[in-house]
Amino acid sequence: MMNDCSLVVGGSKGIGLEIAKLFSERGDVTYILSRNKGKWLGNHIEADLSNERNLNHVLHYIRNNKIRFKYIVFAQKNRSLPDDLDYELMIQLKSVKILVEGIAPSMEGGAFVFIGSPSGRFIVREQPLGYHLSKAALEHLTKYYAVNLGKFGIRFNCILPGTVLKESNREFYQANEDVSNLLKRITPLRMFGEAMDIVNAVDFFSSEKSRYITGQVIFIDGGQSLEGQESLARRLTFGED
Template sequence: MGLSVLVTGGGSGIGLAVARRLTAAGAVVTICGRTEDRLAAARDAGHADHYVVADVGDEEAVAQAVRQAHANGGGRLDGVVASAGGSGWLGPITQLPLEQWRQVIETNLTGTMLALKHAAPLMAAQGGGSFVAISSIASSNTHRWFGPYGVAKAGVDHLCLLAADELGASGVRVNAIRPGLIRTEMVAIVTEEENPILADYRACTPLPRIGEPDDVAALAAFLLGPDSSWITGQVINVDGGHSLRRGPDFSPWLEPAYGGDALKGLLPD
């Protein structure tokens, strides 16, 4: 492949799968994330060439990660995969703590924006590049009680459309991927054993298996490479068709915790 690529959130889950696939294809891969032990383990296992410890909500840390990836590529940065994300909230929006809202928006949306803000000028200066953001089908299909997560990912989608329109004149392509249920640590509580929520996911998915990180990594690698050179401003689902139906129903788990009235927006007495 011969590309120089930065992968945020590259120490685990989808980001790690992307880094592993790109490294195996011959790319020079720099990963970043908050947990040095995970990043070092990924590098030592041969899944990446370099790592930088960075919180994607910290602008200077993101800028440094971009600069380091550019230097690691010998003065080139051909691609960025913005995979850092997650959510620490599951419950009624009427009980959503403001700090949780801000944290999820910062990690998912602001972190993606910062990676794009600092990588795009380098790509534009060299005549082009490819930016790929990892979104979610929660951005397009309402996932009740997911609070800020779907909102943040909807922002990621629009950010990519906006950036693709602005940056096309410089040869910089910007696309997003919307995964469905993917077997990662973030959703292990759903995927690790049979339960009502997993059964509901399967009922909502035409291809009713759990997705794997490599399913997403394969598309990310394509969007970074030359075979996608005329593709920009697209948001592509990797979800087994789940987006054709509805979001998952978490009420079997949440109703015992919050109560049926709370799930309808009522506050406790």
């Protein structure tokens, strides 16, 4: 029995790297697709997601090497030009379309998992317009492909992480206890998430355990997205914890 073959787009660091490690540990033949390997020691496909011609070369490489993926996770981030609308949409959205439509025809079932953001639903002032637009569109893209490619046994689901402690923000929250404590107070489970909370959800959606689930967008946020603003304001003001 051949091992499943998995791909993590943007798997050189952060949650993407943790997802790639999980796939490898469970026995998948695992590739990451990114500009550089970072700390990843396994199979690497070099790619610039902002370059459509480069993405077409990636698809030719996959076909020529007869790589047949079963599970594909999109965890890429725009780390270069955060205020450039066209660049953001290319990285976060158009590259997804190109890769999905280029890879899916060779798949025999399997699943795509998109790492979205609450910015697709709510305004996060620290993020630019393009990020909000692309993350909102990603949710509908999930549903669109779930409907149109479901007949081939391919599933599509999207995860929206809440406040997750990771290498890039852990030091900030440790140094700013007031912010940390407030975030915990507005979270029904009274805790931060960890990278493994997202990884575990990806593990589920990238397995036969979720064989009858497709087109779903799910918050992994400890309940942060559940409470109305007025209720939250009253609770915090009057200490109704």
